[in-house]
Amino acid sequence: MRNVKQSKFIGFLKKLGDGFSAVMHPKGYVCIGCGTELKEEYHARSICPECEAELHYRTGDLCALCGKHIEAGHICSACADHPPLFDKAYAVFDYDGLARKLVISYKDGEKPWLAEYIAKYMKDYASAMEITADMLCYVPSSEASILRRGFDHAAKLAKLFADYADITAIGALKRIKQRKDQTKLNATERFKEVADAFALNSAEAAKLVEGKRCLLIDDVLTTGATASACAKILKEAGARSVTVLTFAR
Numbered sequence: 730m731r732n733v734k735q736s737k738f739i740g741f742l743k744k745l746g747d748g749f750s751a752v753m754h755p756k757g758y759v760c761i762g763c764g765t766e767l768k769e770e771y772h773a774r775s776i777c778p779e780c781e782a783e784l785h786y787r788t789g790d791l792c793a794l795c796g797k798h799i800e801a802g803h804i805c806s807a808c809a810d811h812p813p814l815f816d817k818a819y820a821v822f823d824y825d826g827l828a829r830k831l832v833i834s835y836k837d838g839e840k841p842w843l844a845e846y847i848a849k850y851m852k853d854y855a856s857a858m859e860i861t862a863d864m865l866c867y868v869p870s871s872e873a874s875i876l877r878r879g880f881d882h883a884a885k886l887a888k889l890f891a892d893y894a895d896i897t898a899i900g901a902l903k904r905i906k907q908r909k910d911q912t913k914l915n916a917t918e919r920f921k922e923v924a925d926a927f928a929l930n931s932a933e934a935a936k937l938v939e940g941k942r943c944l945l946i947d948d949v950l951t952t953g954a955t956a957s958a959c960a961k962i963l964k965e966a967g968a969r970s971v972t973v974l975t976f977a978r
């Protein structure tokens with residue numbers, strides 16, 4: 730699904746740079762990927778050209794619903810079989826190369842400040858793709874992972890994104906079923922496993938969500954099962970639409 734917005738986005742990438750503030754980097758003018766000192770021309774984006782080449786923007790033919798790479802047609806076979814409950818999912822990068830390394834370094838707590846860069850890439854992508862929303866929500870982490878990491882990784886990305894985009898982020902959702910290891914599950918099993926894992930955080934959250942276009946933030950989209958389960962709750966609360974945006978997939 731190569732469309733006008735995507736062409737616009739590619740044009741935008743060529744101009745990208747102004748919005749990236751090197752001062753966000755706590756260690757000064759070094760590359761977020763490899764840590765080498767950067768020449769002045771790369772300060773604005775805090776990334777060296779070699780590392781940047783390792784970030785693969787998701788372009789080409791993508792499923793109109795979940796954003797999966799497809800060979801032909803409009804939507805992927807998984808979406809045809811089980812349509813997701815969100816309206817559309819976008820991801821900035823393929824989950825490989827540097828994008829994968831950044832997510833892991835961020836979530837492991839090794840480089841928590843990477844959140845600022847990850848959220849900035851997401852915000853710039855959303856602007857370029859003209860993704861609009863009334864409010865941000867995020868996929869809530871399990872208590873175990875918050876305890877382990879010391880922070881809620883998607884909440885942190887959503888709050889930074891909200892600051893950059895001047896939009897409100899709310900913790901509308903909570904996890905009511907603890908996360909099991911999903912790596913051994915196939916797509917159908919994952920959908921079943923997370924289907925009842927979430928609930929609204931409060932009656933207040935329901936009021937805030939009603940009639941709104943929600944942008945649901947997470948770091949990585951895999952099968953889309955988690956995002957779909959969250960979208961179900963938001964829509965039951967009256968959300969007008971739920972668009973999903975992740976850093977990678």
Ligand SMILES: [Zn+2]
Nearest residue numbers: 760763777780
């Ligand atoms: Zn580098």
Ligand SMILES: [Zn+2]
Nearest residue numbers: 792795805808
């Ligand atoms: Zn799909």
